[in-house]
Amino acid sequence: MMYGPLTHRAATTPDATALVDADTDREWSVADLDSAVERVAGRLAALGVQPGDRLGVLLPTRPAAVRMIHAAMRLGAVLVPLGTRLSTADLVTRLDRAEVTTLVCGATTEADALAAADAATADVPVVSVDDADAATELAARSPDAVVPHDWSLDATLLVPFTSGTTGVPKGVRLTLGNVLASAAASAFRLGLDRAETWHVALPLHHVGGLTPVVRGPLYGMTVVCRSEFDAESVAADFERYDVTATSLVPTTLDRLLDATSGDLAPSLRTVLLGGAPATEELLERCQRRSVPVFPTYGMTEAASQIATATPAEAAAHPGTVGRPLFGTEVSVRADDGTERSPGEVGELVVSGPTVSPGYLDAEATAAAFGDDGLHTGDVGYRDGDGRLWVLGRTDDTILTGGENVAPATVVEALRDHPDVDDAAVVGVPDEEWGERVAALVVPADASLSAATLTEHCRDRLADYAVPKTIRFADAIPRTDSGTVDRDAVRERF
Template identity: 55%
Template sequence: MREPMEWPTRDLLTHRAETTPERTAVVDADEGETATYRELDAAVDEVAAAFEALDTPNRRVATLLDTRPAVGRLLFGAMRRGLTLAPLNVELDVETLGTQLEALDADVLVCERDTEKLAAEIADCPVVSVDAPDDSGVGRLLSDKAVEAGRTVEPVELDRDATQLVLFTSGTTSDPKGVRLTVGNLVASATASAFRLGVSPGDRWLVCLPTYHMGGIAPFVRCVLYGAAVAVQREFDPEGTARVLAEEEITGVSLVPTMLKRLVESGWTPDLSLRFVLLGGGPTPRSLVERCRERGIPVCPTYGMTETASQISTARPETAFEYPDTVGQPLVCTDVTVLGEDGPVGPGERGELVVSGPTVTPGYLADEATAAAFGPHGFHTGDLGYRDEDGRLWVVGRADDRIVTGGENVDAGAVAAAIRGCPGVADAAVVGLPDEEWGQQVAALVVGDAELEAVRDHCRAELAPYEVPKTIRRTEALPRTPSGTVDRDAVAAQLQE
């Protein structure tokens, strides 16, 4: 009699392919092609065989690919061989990418046709492409030499503590750091997310976020665990994404607020099949939540980080509509401590959000960064917030967003939240600008059609005099990083122009 299994003994796809081989695994929304779990399993065997043929003493494979179905094959091919996958951001400059690749000490860099020249420029290791390469110095990952037709690869034993992914943070206010995420982190995140969002065997999760960020790569892991299908759209656009949502009968999609805003403004209304819109990567404006309520869009505002393998807390639509600006209660097995200057604080009191639980990274690539980020209560997020009596969380800003003006401390997040409450304001970002008289001055960049003087009057009514922005400018859209978070340095530069 076989012993009951408490943990996957082989890569996650192997178990899924044995359980539901004929179920749809991947939908290529751009090409109109689908693959079953049996077909995906065979394709991943080819990738694993190709990795086996490469020299990988450090057990690390970096990738330079945009959003496409091949990302899933690379992820599970690496898992099958016990390798760490490190997706790099294709939008970054050569210097930054070179620094990240050096920090990874990767054995090989996998690129695609569009990133081939960039890969060859930054790599100090062999470069192979998932496409037919043009550069003679770039190999083909799935060459006949590397892959024997029909060959199967024996999966290595799965170790929950093994580093499966290295993802670099956005670096909006500091240099990006390489986050190590284990197999255990990914499985725990997928499990906790399922308990909050629910799972159905017919689910289809649309990925149109960059797959070099956690929000884009997490659905690949989750769908394999759930037996659901992941649909991949290479690039978001309101009309195309609305078409895919309808034609593919998508039940869930991961977006950032700017994406959802563009969808809503395009006139999109969801089909009955859509169960959730997981919204992360930055604050969700109250006005956007209200428009979702009016349109029947099942929006789920989420607070998450790369360091926690995606979600920390998520508000279901009914919670989001009843309690504006909340990101809901923490997911199951995730503990959030609100830490004040003298220790943990109670409901209604603000402090830094500190997270512990099975989704939290064991640390960064750099030991000193790891030591600085962890304390007795867990991982220090650097985010400020509070909770109510029922455990619902509100995130109000960053600890390093504090502005000191004339000796007064100003919470930039709180000022931005107040501005978003002004009629005609769609979004806002607040930063401190150098000021000879006051040390710093409060400055705001706003999106919307509200008159700037009306915004200033609103702030005078809602805020203390020293919190009212001295500089207010209007913009079409807030500058953001590829992951959707506000780029504070770019905001400051735009305000100083």
């Protein structure tokens, strides 16, 4: 039988601490969490959620979200984690593409959930884990009896979303086999032991935040969750709970270093750093402060990590993301598909047991997945010792603070303003965010201001996609073929 990992863990170490809510200092043992998950699963079943249903979850990083993740596994429902910062239009797109059958929210996300469900193509019931204004309250239902679902390794367990090069959100089918292979390979590389305490303050719609929650029962580790990243609070959590591992993006690690001095915590052994390339300056700060940073290259399509450098590798070879994880193969390909030699630059192609069987969309799957593996759209090379170096993207996607932003989506929002004639959007270097979204705008009305456009975009885009820099021009630089000359646009900033 292949049940969810919490079911097995409850029979193995029921008294161990499974979950800590850093916002309230409340703890759950494995047995306590297992019982709570059983009640949640039973109430969902009473509402009609069945194996194979698509369960959308719009919750911040809090215990209720952790319980919902494990409840979906217990029921056999496919989890569709959704970002709490998404606009209504973005949520509707994801609900429709994933064919979500029930949407779970909380007090802070109920209004967004109801608005998205109301605009979705299909009827999507909205259920709240808190007291609700209009959504169905989960706690009001008496739980049905639940038989733990027997999963097959090739069954789709999760459908997180990622942004592709066109900006169209793509739902990634991650199987139980993908997740288990990733968990094993990560443990091998990081050198984890059975006494880990992993701190999670990343959003749970990102694999960087989601995977520690899923892996907690597999490793037998404690998960400490905090609903929002605040550097001072996170630093205090590290000390209070003897945190041994955490997942961060460069922006949050920078803030954590700014807010502290010396080492981050004597117990800390692993800082898994992903979501965006780490600068050499950030890595040097970590070395000076004895921060055990593991720079990693990963993708949603590979269930998180693809390659991860150890702290020693990161210090000796700044900029590398290390060697591919156990079972993962990375080849470097030329445009014609031939494999490049060590030191030669090309597109990174990934294969192995962690790689998704594809997207929800068959056309997108055919475009990215081939006989040789997943064509990542990333450019890099392998050195003579097999270490991987990632140099950038084959497309123009902007990576800001660990979030992917498609320029076309931002341009569309800008052009929707009646006083905008034309616009171009690029990513420009930013010390805090890695890249920031910058917009060059041709106004139809000379009185148009950057502040007006910022407010306009906030109603249409996720907050991280709103341009942080807006400048005006008489015309957008274009090539002879009529496409935007992005290098010329960047020169304006």
